[in-house]
Amino acid sequence: MPWRGRSPTRIFKERCRCADNDYRMAPAFALISLVPGLAVGSFLGVVAARVPLRRSVLWSRSACMSCDTMLNWYDNIPLLSFAVLRGRCRHCRGAIPLRDPLVEVTSGLLFAGCVFAFGLTFYAFAAALFSAALVVVSATDLERRIVPNRVVLPAFVAVLVLRTIDSPSPEWLIASLGAAAFLLLAALTYPGGMGMGDVKLALLIGAMLGRTACVAMMLAVVLAFVPAAVLLARHRSGARKMAIPFAPFLAVGAVVALFVGDRLLDVYLRTLT
Numbered sequence: 107m108p109w110r111g112r113s114p115t116r117i118f119k120e121r122c123r124c125a126d127n128d129y130r131m132a133p134a135f136a137l138i139s140l141v142p143g144l145a146v147g148s149f150l151g152v153v154a155a156r157v158p159l160r161r162s163v164l165w166s167r168s169a170c171m172s173c174d175t176m177l178n179w180y181d182n183i184p185l186l187s188f189a190v191l192r193g194r195c196r197h198c199r200g201a202i203p204l205r206d207p208l209v210e211v212t213s214g215l216l217f218a219g220c221v222f223a224f225g226l227t228f229y230a231f232a233a234a235l236f237s238a239a240l241v242v243v244s245a246t247d248l249e250r251r252i253v254p255n256r257v258v259l260p261a262f263v264a265v266l267v268l269r270t271i272d273s274p275s276p277e278w279l280i281a282s283l284g285a286a287a288f289l290l291l292a293a294l295t296y297p298g299g300m301g302m303g304d305v306k307l308a309l310l311i312g313a314m315l316g317r318t319a320c321v322a323m324m325l326a327v328v329l330a331f332v333p334a335a336v337l338l339a340r341h342r343s344g345a346r347k348m349a350i351p352f353a354p355f356l357a358v359g360a361v362v363a364l365f366v367g368d369r370l371l372d373v374y375l376r377t378l379t
């Protein structure tokens with residue numbers, strides 16, 4: 107196994123060297139990128155709240171979802187405002203959804219992780235965009251069982267273009283279609299388990315990850331198996347109707363594959379041969 111016996115620091119150093127970056131600067135860059143990550147996360151929270159309701163995300167300022175009062179800048183600072191206001195609107199005292207700080211902190215950490223692992227590169231930019239889409243889709247699927255086309259499809263096109271510019275190859279498109287076909291087959295064999303939204307999400311995952319998309323798919327299936335088995339054991343026949351949102355599992359699998367997919371695939375192929 108190629109990575110056995112090497113410390114995580116060493117692995118990251120090698121990875122950053124691959125990205126033509128000074129690895130000593132990687133932690134500093136990652137720390138700095140937390141700030142735009144949190145700010146983007148704040149916007150992603152708005153996207154996750156408004157897109158399923160078919161409301162515009164661009165042409166109106168942030169407002170409280172309960173009383174519609176426009177938010178001042180100081181009530182809109184990622185994480186900090188939520189903490190200071192103790193999770194309640196300043197005007198109507200309505201609860202600010204926990205989704206907001208969770209989306210912010212997840213985006214911040216993912217952006218920092220992308221910069222830490224891949225340096226200040228074009229690839230890191232694509233990876234951050236990919237992560238942002240995964241965060242939004244996970245939030246909307248958990249909350250409303252929706253994987254919005256308005257998020258997944260533009261993200262798919264953007265990521266496919268970025269990956270093809272960065273590393274011209276038919277791999278990204280082939281992996282997209284392969285991953286989507288795999289989930290489409292699963293959706294057709296077990297209707298009600300998976301939705302067409304998950305199939306479109308697979309397009310996006312394939313475009314970013316290429317061959318390691320299969321790692322993401324396998325991880326997602328394994329991770330989702332546990333809650334599915336629990337549901338089945340508890341509710342027997344009723345479990346079929348209690349669909350589990352699958353997009354968050356795909357997203358977790360995709361993030362793991364983004365950072366260590368090549369190594370996992372390598373280990374898996376070596377154990378086979």
Ligand SMILES: [Zn+2]
Binds near residue numbers: 171175195197198200
């Ligand atoms: Zn309010």
